[in-house]
Amino acid sequence: MTELTAALRARFGASAELAAAMPRVLSASRFVQAALQALVAADDALDDFAKVYPEGETRRRVDAAMQDVDTPEAAMAALRVLRRRQMARIALRDLSGVAPLDETLGDLSDLADACVDAALRFVERRLQQRHGVPRSADGRPIRPVVLGMGKLGGRELNFSSDIDLIFCHTDGGETDGARSISSDEYFTKLAQETTRLLVAQTADGFVFRVDTMLRPFGSAGALSASFPALEDYYQVHGREWERYAMIKARPIAGDLDAGKRLLDLLRPFVYRRYLDYNAIGALRELKRLIEDEVARKGLDDNIKIGAGGIREIEFIVQSFQLVRGGAEPTLRDHRLRPVLRRLGEQGYLDAAIAARLDEAYVFLRRVENAIQMYADQQTHALPQQDAARAALLAALQIDDWAALQAQLTEVRGFVREQFMLVFAADDHDEHSPSHRLVAALWNGTLAGDAALEALYAAGFRTRPQAVLAAIETLRTVRLVRAMREATARRLLQLLARLIDESVAQADPATPPETALVRTLRVVEAIAGRSNYLTLLRESDAARAALLRLCRASPWLTDFIARAPIVLDSLLDPRTLYAPPERAELFEDLKRRAEALQVPADTEQAMNLLRHVQREVTLRIAAADLNGALPLVQVSDRLTWLAEVIVEQALRFAWAEMRAQYGEPLRSDGRCSGFAVIAYGKFGGIELGYGSDLDLVFLHDCDQLDADSVGGARAIDNATWLARLAQRLINWLATQTPAGRAYEVDMELRPNGRSGLLVSSLVSFADYQRDEAWTWEHQALTRARWVAGDEDVGQRFARVRREVLMRPREDAKLRHDIVAMRRRMRGELDKSDGERWDIKQGEGGLIDIEFITQYLVLRDAHRDAAIVQWSDNWRQLEALAAAGSIAVADKDALIDSYRRYRRWAHERALQQLDNLCPLDAFAEQRAAVVDLWRRLLG
Template sequence: MSLQTVLSQHHVHLPDPLQSLAQSICQQLDEKLSADDLAVFADDAFANSVLKVCCCSQFVRDSWLRDPRLLTDLVSSGDLLSSNRNDAYRSDLLNNPADSEAALAKQLRQFRRREMVRIAWRDLAGWADLDETLSDLTALAEACIQTALDFFYQQACKRWGTPTLHNGTPFNIVVLGMGKLGAWELNYSSDIDLIFAYAEDGLLTEKKEISYGEFFTRICRSLIKVLDETTVDGFVFRTDVRLRPFGDSGPLIMTFDGMENYYLTQAREWERYAMIKARQVAGDFETGKQLAALIKPFVYRRYLDYGAFEELRSLKFQIMQELKRKDRMDNVKLGPGGIREVEFIGQAFQLIRGGQEHALQQREIQVILGVLDELKLMRADDVANLKFAYRFLRRVENHIQQYQDRQTHDLPQQALVQQILAYSLDFEDWDSFKQELDKVRKSVQAIFDQVFSLSEQDNQQQAARLVWTGVDEEQSLEYLIDQGFTDPQAVYTALQDFKTSHPVKRMTRKGAGVLDRLMPLLIERIPCVENRDVTLTRILQLFEAVAGRNVYLSLLAENPDALTQLITLSSASPWICEFMAEYPILFDELLDPRSLFEPLKKADLRRDLQRELDKVDSGDGEQLMIVLRQFKHQNLLRVAAADIVGVLPVMIVSDYLTWIAEAILEQVLERAWRILTDKHGCPPNTQADKAGGFAIVAFGKFGGIELGYASDLDLVFLYGCADGNAMTNGEKPINSGQFYLRLGQKIRHILDTKMLSGVLYECDLRLRPNGDSGLLVTHIDQYENYLRDQAWTWEHQALVRGRFVTGDLSLKAEYEAIRARILALPRDLGELKQQVREMREKMREHLDSSAAGTFDLKQSKGGIADIEFIVQFGVLAETANNSSLATYTDNVRLLEGLAAHGFIQADDAALLKKAYISYRDYGHHQVLQGESATASDAEFMELRAQVDRIWQTFME
């Protein structure tokens, strides 16, 4: 009798598209089955199910054809019709122990195939509900794991001895099952996620010395291999161990202490999410209780954990991004309204409330959904919809996988396979099934969106977070393109290189957490500037420089407005980033935009610096120098910030920078005076509380009130006393000349000593009489004699910008009188012109290093130096006739004075003033851009020509 004849006696309705498939199946089985095998069809339940099951599962059909006795054994043993088989898995394997690794591998694979055929048959025949199917699959996996572990443990103990706890009790490893295995919800063709751990470390020395760690690692490797490897008999379970601490880079197995330390100090939030379903599935269940107790506080916090919302939002966003992928639309697990969304809803409530609501500390999602209903955390109808959807989708998932025993969650694309899936789920055709599936998924997605509603701002933040994590390069690049980055690939690469840079990798766990909060904020906010690519690069270099100092990154993470200020400033100036990298304390200045963009005037600078220095012990020279440097850096940043945003014109920028230097010099002189008088006492006619008989004169840019951001200070120290040999009145007296020399040395030491916080100011003292070969400090009487009788013309030129900045006011009057007399000396104009011109030409020859096609703002023809030399020539030529020309030291007011006295035409003076200010403004901003003070040859072409014309008029 043929199989088709036997089956015709059982009225099984098949849809028309499956009729030809059924005939082919009957023909194949007829050719393969013997008369003995056909006897199983005497069981009506089995006979009624054959065509449906074999049509719906190619895997079952092929397994039967490969081993005809397989179904005979399942039916005759009663196992196929039994609903309570999972308790017998372990005993069946124990009754037939393997004597070698090869035999074990074969036994497990054959056993797995037999039981998977049984489970699929019962499911497809409609004999088993979802809970039975999931429970059987989970129990089968556990039995295979435990059997393999027992085998390798016994083999290892025979070879090396038996590990024991400190109390002498033998012990084995603990195997944690993660995901659906841990929750008794394993799907049909699932892999298994495992984590291994052992209670204590130790050393085996009975037969061959080996540590417990190496002993158990070898067992784990063998266990994974025997389960995962594909042989002629197939595989047991695909095994994944990447969820262990440190992932692929971590050890295969860790001690309980190591596990506890990792989860307390280094584990990330998503690992809490994963650990919700962790459960011991094999190994030493006595020590396993201890491990479970260690892990539980990591998963379930004692308070309402709203901090988990941040990570949940991130995970939710990643889910949403995946849903946009076309290859996810037909995925019943990861696609819209899929299984993962149902699980995510339940696990989110577990993470947030599980610490207080013990009923939520369970693993099965169906149980959790019931608890959410009981606790009124979700509406009853939403819970009912999710329960129905979960069971429906899990059946669909299992039937998809039962077709070929493949780990897939995608709906089939071939029409015949679509019909098979629909039929397996008791739908007449594909369209009716698809309508029901779409309805179910739509209801899940609606609830999911309601529970985890994200605002547009949230979406932006999570998109930025996705870019930082680097988990999906394609989506990251799409976001960067949307945000207007010029070269998204380069930006993405820069971020990933930054993340793996040495300074970042060396950060503490706390620091890395701060960076994980800060970087998405930076990525989200940086599109507020035009040059976002280069701005991001500058800030990454800054962050790399300060990576070891978490407090500064924390400041930005906790104060997004400060981060915005940094982005604005970094966009405008790489100098800002370099400056802050060198002096990170300046991060504090970003907190208050009112003070950041409003630099202090001179009186306020004096007051603030006095207040800061009053906190310093008078004898602590190092702290004094630190405070002075911090003060300079803070106020320099304020000027630069105001300059960058256009609040200050160039003339005012130089005023502010000059005021900062003056306020500092005043305090440097006063503090140096106190240090010396405390030790040596005071020179005659002076007081300990006020520097007397000493003056600091500024030259160059400082003297002309034209300081730039990187300017040094050209200084000359003068002193005045009736008798340089007169002694000071302290415990360690020295003569007055020596006292003032030491005062000058102390001032220079405070200014240019290089510390971690940098140099206060580079100090150039070469304009003193006789330059580097002259005395550091000069008596004021000798100073006038030198200027009158020995100084070169270029030294008189320098005196045009010589300005008293701090010290004894009586010396100020003397100095200014000397300056006026020297500037007013009678001079031969022809000789003066020649000397000035020759000096200018020498300067240009030695100092103009600009390349062809570039314009050195200071030294090139028609540049700043030409203007300065015209002014200096005019002052030296005209002061004898107009003493008021000795009043000012800045070039702008000197030009106005020369025009007022008829030395230069008003139009030419105005043009030189315009050129001078334009050059300086450009130069300031070149510094802020980290560039040299040069311009292209085409820049300022007309101005340069006019300056050169005026030079020719006066100097040629």
């Protein structure tokens, strides 16, 4: 061995790190020692052992080795000699420490890819010599595809692993040679002979062990299936564990482009369109079977499938992929480590937890490879013999066995802990009091007064009859009555947990009945969607958050029931009660939108807007009800959300129009600009829950009769812009299965309902200068650009400033504003002899807005700062700074406005009207009425 070490050091002299590691490497692996001994004896230069292979190098070397091969025996020998040399190279680089884990796994996977592809092409040439080319009914060649599965598919192959393959072909037909056979027979032969070329044991060993059991119907299925047969199989017969397996599928040989098309076809089978929490139960069952095998065979020391082993990290990552991959394209990756990194970056896993799991994975894979590199044997168990243990310690550079065991215990303990957090057993104790109570109420053995007494004893002491009625209503829902027994059993488990937790969460102000009855409305709404029932049963955090939010607000209860996709947001309290800032909102929606191609993905894009709108609204409401956001920040965030949704909807609508009709150009050759102007609460940055959007659309096209350019067909620019406006409204307001993003109101556009849907900036300016009513200038005080062309937005801002800063005759201005207010109050004020309308009543919210608008229109010509902002509060601050209103009066208006809005906001969350007792807000009302009379008479 000393002589071998010296010879290797001489060859690796240029790589000091590699040369220095030789004694340890040779101690760590009998396989490497024997392989290198043979290579040195054959005077192999080993130059490439010191280098990182560039992309494609392994395949180039395999192809070169197979170049002049013409018999199966020669092909076997060439592949085996090359395989042994490459495995020695990979092991040496790994054990010496010069290769990181990803290089080792990638090189092993590249070697397997190249060997399978070379064997496939060799066999295919020989088959075509005998039988001709297989062709479909229309004469096109039928191509083979080999899918790599498992660790090979993930480019994570371990050192002595077998390779999981699925052989398939693009279509059905027959060969065109003199000895014609069916395509099924042809591709069966191709799979059989390719496999034999790889697995046969010769004097030179084997290339790779091959496992084809993951193919449709396993050992009973055809060795190679056509694409149509595969698609049919997964649609009709595909099982949950096969979804798990297909996450790793990757075309490795044959027609790779066709393989990618196949995986695109199968994507809906692997990744459900929406969040899929049922996958966790299927994975849990699969893990249970593995654990039974571990216990039965005494495999506790198995690095791969033992507790806290590699498989549990894979299950954690792939559970997130199966649950979320349909909604989150970035998780559709066959590689484990990049997905684990994304889970941390996107907050699905705590970033520190994701990093520790990655470290654990690297450590366990290094241990696994070191065990296998010792003698090139497929084993995952810690060695028992002293020599093998010493070799493992040398490979890992760990001093003694106790230190290795301590590190393994720590790493596997952490992995096991995280695994149990994701895959905790779902069986609620069916002998618990709450479960017995639910079962008795459900099957009718407990009814009437006895049922009420039992519910009272369980903690429902204010309105037990409401709980009883809610459970009875749920029991009689058609979708619940149609449930399979197993699903109904899980529903009862969920109800038992909700009963326990609603009582535990109760406080003196809100009895447990309130939370439970409202939550059961949500459960009723999702009764036909086992995915969401599974989520609530599985997740303690989601269940607790749902109860808390339903208890706090009936409006929020209905919101969740109408859009159950938001239930996913309840999983993480850190994000639930911390709604995003505007920049974060913008980047997140932009990232998710970039994965879609409009118009091809129009339905998905529409749903994306609606899902984001609901998810973020829920997070804002949760933070609001939790006291984490003051009212101003609630309105800010609801307004930012609308801005971001409108902006992305405009991008989608524009892409749709461009694909069909090209784009409208100005006379100077530039693309026409289109801008969205917000009015009302949206313009005033005061959106509330459920607010609609007051919008006006403007453009700067100066040749409306010209045709659009660059599309499948042209239309005149005026029609193009009108259709864009209509499509933008559709993108926002169309009712889809996911609901609608926003109601849109276009009443404030020039000439109202009779006006054009989109106006040129020039005609808008002329209208505002010459035709607009005073009330339209009032509305303009709260208008601002929110999306689309920024240049058009800036020009709109200049028009707005010019119009609002025009001197006005005070008497006429006061007359117009008072007349409009009198008309509004007559039509809209709901005050009566006992209650006062906080919005429309005298001294209420609208009076404050009218006072502010009057002062802006009266005095803006004296100070441009007065029209800088579109929201009521900052306008009042600017008016006070300009001397238009006394500071004390300004403070009184802002204080009243803030109090009114907070009260109305809280009432909205409780689904109550805006009518308050006549003696409420007496001081604020008096101040507003007094100022109105002083200013407007």
